[in-house]
Structure formats: structure tokens, C-alpha cells
Amino acid sequence: MAEKRIRYTEEMVGYDHPTKDDTLNRLTNEEHSSDGTHNIPNTGLKILDTNDSHYLLISPGSDLTGDRTLTIFTGDGSRGIVIGADTNIVITGKVTAPGGSGNVFIGSNAGDDEVGDNKLYIDNSNTATPLIHGDFAGNILTINGDLVVTGSATATPGDGSVSQAKLKSTTQTQSHDIDSGTSYRFTLTGGQYCFLPTAKGESNQIILGNYGTYTGGALLTSYATSIVLSNKHGSAAQFGYVIHRYIQASGEVYWIFILRDKITKVNIGISACADHPCFGSSQDPEAESHMFGDYDQEKYEIIVINPSPEEVLELEKKTTPTKSVVEVIEESYEVDDTIESDWPSIPVTVGLPNDYEEKQMGEMITPIKKIIPKPSYVRTAKLKLKEEI
DSSP states (O other), X not given: OOOOSOOTTSOOOOTTOSSSXXXXXXXXXXXXXTTSOBOOOTTOEEEEOTTSSSEEEEOOOSOOSSOOOOOOOOOSSOOEEEEOTTOOEEEESOSSOOSXXXXXXXXXXXXXXXXXXXXXXXXXXXXXXOSEEEETTTTEEEESSOOOOSSOOOOOOOSSOEEGGGOEEEEEEEEEEEOTTEEEEEEOTTGGXXXXXXXXXXXXXXXXXXXXXXXXXXXXXXXXXXXXXXXXXXXXXXXXXXXXXXXXXXXXXXXXXXXXXXXXXXXXXXXXXXXXXXXXXXXXXXXXXXXXXXXXXXXXXXXXXXXXXXXHHHHXXXXXXXXXXXXXXXXXXXXXXXXXXXXXXXXXXXXXXXXXXXOOTTXXXXXXXXXXXXXXXXXXXXXXXXXXX
């Protein structure tokens, strides 16, 4: 900034001199605009503190491509925007900063009594249960009220603990071709966390329970949850379908297992859900690497597909009260044998701790997580839409 003070070698000349420059009003002439605004050099504006001992310097932080306006509306009353040495950020109706550090308070007197660190309060009053409360250190956000979502929402749970009150449920859908006069056991993902399954058949020849020769295999030596469907048709194989809901605290990876004939490439069975087959039962991904009890490596192949959340949403959009995800896959999709996708490498939830039911509402639960090894006989792929004929 150029020197504005009058030097001893200069004359003190006032406004409107006919031949000499105005030195007396030089500072105000340059710094004040005719529209009443005041020009402050970009080195900043210094404001003395409350005891005149130090300056607060307000300076620009970026280059502008044009004139910009910052307007602050306070309403008819005192307001405070507090950014203190304690690193709190406060947009509130009070003019004194709260205790703690790393906090963000928005609203009239929000967080008035908070003395801790790294907290978020959004409310219009001093309350211990604000509309929105956050803990930056623990990455926890709490909404004290109803949450309304007007558009679609996809939730990806973190790797850490979940609240007992926030355990959710999800569904597994399965299909399997059942030979005439035989039965098939569907093993249900979720194990001890399962609700009662529902089932249907390709025709009324599919019935619940054993019939004829049971081909579902012997029960495992560890606990398993299952349902048996039978085909009483005299000559034709027919599909049976099962849907069940189970408690879930996971969903890191969506799993589609397809049992397919090696020669004809015809689908024999499909399972689709947001958890690995060992979830909720043995919790051992090597002992329960799939859900197909009749798997014969000589005749069949197992293909695993892990669709993205967006691809899962597209599948679910095509379901109806009478058509499940596996039926959508059978009807509209086929395996893309030209693509071998990556096997999931992140730890996924295989169960909940034994004491999860003893937890009080709001208490944290740490799910049991494991990395799922890829079986040597399993192939990964992608789904693609069937070509219209």
C-alpha cells in the first residue's frame, strides 16, 4: 500500500485547490468510494481486543474473479458468531463461547452446557437431546426425532460398533430346482437370527416338508436353520422358492450364489442376500462356504456375484409382492461369463456377540467380522441383462 501520510516536504493543501493535489484529504479520497463503501487494503483490517493489548486481523483468503457481497443478517437482536481459541465454531443466539474444543454449535443456546470436546449440537434451545447431536471423535450421529427421506437412500454401515437399537433386518431369497418325487433342504442365512420363512412353488406340486426321497443331505454337525420343500409331481422337476427375514448388523457385501450345470449352463439354484452363508450359524466361512447341500463338483459349478449397492437397488426395484430378487434374476438376467470379478477382500460380519440381546437400547455392539476366503471351486462373475428375442 502506498504511503498516505503528509511528508514534511509537502504542503498541506485542501480539497479543490486549482493547481495542487489535495494532500490533506489524500487518505479519505482514496479509501472512501463515492457510494459510501470503504476500501480496505488486502493486508487486512486490525481490530483491537477488549483490553487494547492485541489486534485481531481480518484479511481476505482468496482471489475473487469479480465483486462479491457478504451480507450478515442478525435480526432485531444481539447475535454472536464465535470462533475462539478453543476451536469451537458457534452460530448461536448467545455471545459467549461454550466450554470444550473442537465443537460445532448451531442454534439459539445450542450446547450451552456442553463442556466436552468434538461435539455437534443443532437445536433452537439448550437441551441435552438436540434435534441433531454428533460425536466427531466416535463418528456417531444421533437424530432425536423422525427422519424423513424424500428420495432414495443407500446406507453403508461402518466397520465399527452399531447401536443395539439400530440392529436392522434384511431378507434372503432362494430358488432351487427340485426333481420329481424328491425333497430339498434350503439352508437359511442368518441362522439363529432368522424369522419364520415363507415359501412357494412353481406349481401346487411343490409342498412344504419331506416327500419321497430326501436329497437335501444330512444335517450339519453345527447348528443350521433350514426349510424343506418337496416336489410331488410324477415326472417333472419344478422350482421351489423361499424368502425369509433375519436380524442383521452388517451388509458390507451383497452375495449372489448361483448353482449351475457345467454342461448346459442352466441355473439349478440361486441365493441372494446381504450376508455370507455362514452369518448367524457356524460363523465359519470355510465350513459353510455355500448353501447348496447337493453340490456335486463333477456336475455343477458355483458362481458368486457381488453386485454394487446401485446394482442391488436396480434388482430390488423390479421385485413385486409375488416376485422375489432371485425370480428377477432368473427372468431378466444371466451370468456374464466374459468377466471375472474381484473376490471381496474386506472383513464382513459373520455374527453378533453372545450378549447382544442383553444390551440396553443405545448400547454399542461390536459385530464379529472375518475375511471370507475364496473356495478353489468357486468362480466370480457379473450379471448382465438377457438379450431380447
